[in-house]
Amino acid sequence: MPGVLWLAALFVAPLVIIAVISLGSLDDAGHLVLGQPTLDNYARALQPAFLPAFAKSLYYATTTTVVSLAIGYPVAYWISRYGGRRKIALLVLVMLPFWTSYLIRSYAWMIILRDNGVVNSALIETGLLADPIQMLNTDFSVILGMVYGFLPFAILPLFVSIDRLDQRLVQAGRDLYASGRGAFLHVTLPLTMPGIVAASLLVFIPALGDWVTPDLLGGADTTTIAKIVQVIFTSGRDWPYGSALGFMLMGVTIVGTLAGLRSLRRELIG
Amino acid sequence: MSGDRKPPGVTFDDALNHKLAKAGWSRREFIARVGAFGAYAALTQLLVACASPAASPTAAPATPSPTPAGTTTAEATPEPTAEPTAVPEPEGELYVYNWDGYIGEETVAKFEDQYGIKVTYDLFPDEATQIGKLQSDGKGGGYDVSYPASTWMPAFIADGTVRALDHSLIPNLANLSPQWQNPGYDPGNQYSVPNAWWTTGYAWDPRRIDGDLTSWDTLWDPALDNRMAMLDDVRECFAAAAFRLGLSPNTTDLGELDQILASLAEQKPLLRLYTQDDIGDMVGGTVDLSHCWSGDWVQMTYEKARIRYVIPEEGSIKGNDVMVVLSGAPHPIAAHLWINFNLDAQISAENTNWIGYMGPNEAALPMIDDYIRDDPRLNPPAEVLAELVELAYLAPADLAKYTDRWTQLRAG
Amino acid sequence: MTERPSRWLSGFAALTYAFLFAPIVILVIFSFNDSRRVFIWQGFTLDWYPALLQNDRLLDAVWITLQVAALAVVGATLLGSLLGLGLARLRFRGSGGVQTLLLLPMVTPEIVVGISLLVFFSQLFGWNGSMGQIALAHITFCISYVAITVRARAASLDPAREEAARDLGASAVGTFRHVTLPLLAPAIAAGAMLAFALSVDDLIITSFQAGVGSTTLPIAIYSSIKFGVTPQINAISSIVIALVGLALLISWRVGAFRGPSARPVDADAEEGSA
Structure with missing residues (x-):
């Protein structure tokens, strides 16, 4: 598989360089010292102070994944079952907003959500609300922004899996369990499991590493751990320390993801 | 044209x-x-x-x-x-690396028309990327001219990222006002030419907050809970708290830094956000008061003229950026030509009038729009300027003290 | 096989599309804002569209972005599809390792990817950043997305179908072309669309790989935050939306959008009746 070779050459090899850097340190003049490998950066990254940011990241990513699946599954199902010849057009329509700039879309959300924004104005105008409610710069706006940003990454893999579903099996399931719900739980859901797994991966992992959405739509209290990594690399200009924290996060994410996948399979496929 | x-x-x-x-x-x-x-x-x-x-x-x-x-x-x-053949005349091309919108609207076109030099004007999304790129090969990442903050100059001179300027190619240096002839970060402007300068303070919407605000204390006022933004910038946030506490914004004393951190931690619950976009947050009405740079305030007034700005009385930061010729510049003559062109009185005034940041160019003053030139908050009198402090370059060990506290504050 | 969708389901889908397009409506409206900035509505103007056509810097950035995206989509779709198919089909020693390898580009913080590739290219090849370097980086991080999407489909395919084709005398290549590929086509198309979206909007990794003359659109847009985003950016986005939307509308009207997804369904039906 040439893809493996590609990833090995252009991803793993560069990553090894960063791994070496993460064991280095900076001397007084700011030069990178790689001669005496040390784990100091890893010790420094193990900060209890970072736990709240890590918890925020987990919270955002988990919520985003659940909501994206909950919205994405019915929509993917609808496109697949009733899209007919227009399936591809409907899918392109899902992707179309994402061929514009992320930043400009975020600005649009700010205009919609801010205190004097579209939603608040509409609610006040119609008399449903006396004073504007704060939606922007909250956990709500961050999760909304993430769900918006990652929804297509749930819908597309769900679609390709649901679209493969053999309706005769679902029909058989309906006969067997005598209810649409039973057929869905025991036939449709397990058969589309590969799509659910793929969608979860494509939403959860990037959401865990997202810091731009909290930056743009979040507030003073929505800092994610990915932002901390970013800060250490940029304003901190400390590549060894940033790399170390980055590697620790990668380790936790991979182990957690693989364990999650395994238990998901066991639970749902048996 | x-x-x-x-x-x-x-x-x-x-x-x-x-x-x-x-x-x-x-x-x-x-x-x-x-x-x-x-x-x-x-x-x-x-x-x-x-x-x-x-x-x-x-x-x-x-x-x-x-x-x-x-x-x-x-x-x-x-x-x-391969290069020397191009020496007798300016090279036919020039690679400039700068912010978008950080130059007069027509400056590039005028330069191209006048000298027949094709300008490739590349952009960077943030300062970290700019500095990373300029240092990626130790000599400027392939560019001729860039615009780093003056804070970087001691490091850039020490590690050879920038080259010494040939002052005989930049006769317009004479246009600089006396106070910019010998800046502390680069005595004698040997490696850099000042480009634009600013002060740090805060802006507020007088329709939402009454009175003449003058102090950094306002940014710690519980009455403004959830209506304020601080810049998402470690040095500027630390400086604001330092001035409030009567400390130096360049302190490296651990005790003082802990005091600053405590002060910022006290402020954090009152903030709506640490902003990437102070202009948008003020104009869009997300906050009623924002920590900001003077030039950003000018941009705010383009949309909402009533917004006010103050340089707090406890003291504040002044900063500037510079034009440099990078040590690996493929077109050094054209690069000098570019710097000289931007020091021209007319061009310099056009740059200032477009971006809202004052330049260091004395000859340009008569052509700068009144509302910029005559506003003491944008162009403070010499005695006010003399009180303002420049952010110093911090060695890694000292910067780490800031980074550790800033990440703790933000993560907590 | 055709049944009417429930009102609830259709209504839900309609709401979701409304959600997806809500900010796009705002975005398009503000492309007509009579102000240098996009924060508040100051009045109607058409000026930003002609201004856009004069703005060579922005148009160059669009062109570079599209070239990079084309390379990235082709490269990542090809490599990622094969990888996804292989992972779903072959049980080989080390397939667990390959699975982890596939996750790596997604779990690595973007700035780590960006810096590692920057160091790698400048260190081993002496490259100083270029469009090609950006494209290589994009292919690298897009492979995983394509592979995971394709695997989701390949995993639910019945290998018996390919075996049947082989038994009936089809060559390996023929089986792949006439049986496997059409079955995978929707997933490959979906993966390509994801790769395109990732490529045209990537900032962090791209900005570390950019060099002289390779400013992409996201870099230009983020660079403009510092001094204010102009409605020109909205105008560009609006044009993209309008062009793709128009193409969609035409295909919709013609009603003959026989995209790749139609074929495997037909194949199923034929097989079922056979």
Whole structure:
């Protein structure tokens, strides 16, 4: 598989360089010292102070994944079952907003959500609300922004899996369990499991590493751990320390993801 | 389109002719210089140069991956012998690396028309990317001219990212006002030319907050809970708290830094956000008061004229950025030409009038829009300026003290 | 096989599309804002569209972005599809390792990816950043997305179908072309669309790989935050939306959008009746 070779050459090899850097340190003049490998950066990254940011990241990513699946599954199902010849057009329509700039879309959300924004104005105008409610710069706006940003990454893999579903099996399931719900739980859901797994991966992992959405739509209290990594690399200009924290996060994410996948399979496929 | 425009660089053309008359000297000097770059490039251990913020290419420890020294830079740098043919005249191209919108609307087109030099004007999304790119090969990442904050100059001079300027090619240096002739970060402007300068303070919407605000304390006022933003910038936030506490914004004393952190932690619950976009948050009405730079305030007033700005009485920061010619510049003559062009009184005034930031150009003052030039908050009198502090370059160990506290504050 | 969708389901889908397009409506409206900035509505103007056509810097950035995206989509779709298919089909020693390898580009913080590739290219090849370097980086991080999407489909395919084709005398290549590929086509198309979206909007990794003359659109847009985003950016986005939307509308009207997804369904039907 040439893809493996590609990833090995252009991803793993560069990553090894960063791994070496993460064991280095900076001397007084700011030069990178790689001669005496040390784990100091890893010790420094193990900060209890970072736990709240890590918890925020987990919270955002988990919520985003659940909501994206909950919205994405019915929509993917609808496109697949009733899209007919227009399936591809409907899918392109899902992707179309994402061929514009992320930043400009975020600005649009700010205009919609801010205190004097579209939603608040509409609610006040119609008399449903006396004073504007704060939606922007909250956990709500961050999760909304993430769900918006990652929804297509749930819908597309769900679609390709649901679209493969053999309706005769679902029909058989309906006969067997005598209810649409039973057929869905025991036939449709397990058969589309590969799509659910793929969608979860494509939403959860990037959401865990997202810091731009909290930056743009979040507030003073929505800092994610990915932002901390970013800060250490940029304003901190400390590549060894940033790399170390980055590697620790990668380790936790991979182990957690693989364990999650395994238990998901066991639970749902048996 | 430039035909009817007043050619700004007449004096420079004279200077260049003068220079060209001595072409032999100039060429020899240039060859020597380029040759030196070639050797230096070959010595450069790139990993170190890219990896460390203030890397000096000559003090390179072992690199983790084997690098054939010869091949490393062969593609990145022009062959030493290939360049000198371009010396007698300015090169036909120029690579500029700057923010979007940070130059007069027509400056690039006018320069191109006047000198027949094609300008490639590349952008960076944030300062970290800019600095990373300029240091990625230890000599400017392939660009001719860039606009770093002056804070970087000591590091850039020490590690050879920038080259010494040939002042005989920049006669418009005479346009600089006296206070910019000898800046602390680069005495005598040997390596850089100041471009634009600003103060830090805060802006507020007088329709939402009454009174004449004057103090940093306002940013800690519980009455403004959830209506304020601080800049998402470690040094500026620490400086604001330091001034409030009567400390130096460049302190490296651990006790003082802990005091500053405590003060910022006290402030955090009152903030709506740490902003990336103070202009948008103020104009859009997300906050009623925002920590900001003076030039950003000008941009705010374009949309909401009533917004006010103050340089707090406890003291504040003044900063500036500079134009530099990078040590690996493929088109050094054109680069000097560009700097000289931007120091022209007319062009400099056009830049200021478009971006809202004052320039250091005394000759440009008569052509700068009144509302910028005559506003003491944008162009403070000398005695106010003298009180303002410049952010100092911090060595890694000292910067780490800031980073540790800033990440704790933000993560908590 | 055709049944009417429930009102609830259709209504839900309609709401979701409304959610997806809500900010796009705002975005388009503000492309007509009579102000240098996009924060508040100051009045109607058409000026930003002609201004856009004069703005060579922005148009160059669009062109570079599209070229990079084309390379990235082709490269990542090809490599990622094969990888996804292989992972779903072959049980080989080390397939667990390959699975982890596939996750790596997604779990690595973007700035780590960006810096590692920057160091790698400048260190080993002496590259100083270019469009090609950006494209290589994009292919690298897009492979995983394509592979995971394709695997989701390949995993639910019945290998018996390919075996049947082989038994009936089809060559390996023929089986792949006429049986496997059409079955995978929707997933490959979906993966390509994801790769395109990732490529045209990537900032962090791209900005570290950019060099002289390779400013992409996201870099230009983020660079403009510092001094204010102009409605020109909205105008560009609006044009993209309008062009793709128009193409969609035409295909919709013609009603003959026989995209790749139609074929495997037909194949199923034929097989079922056979």
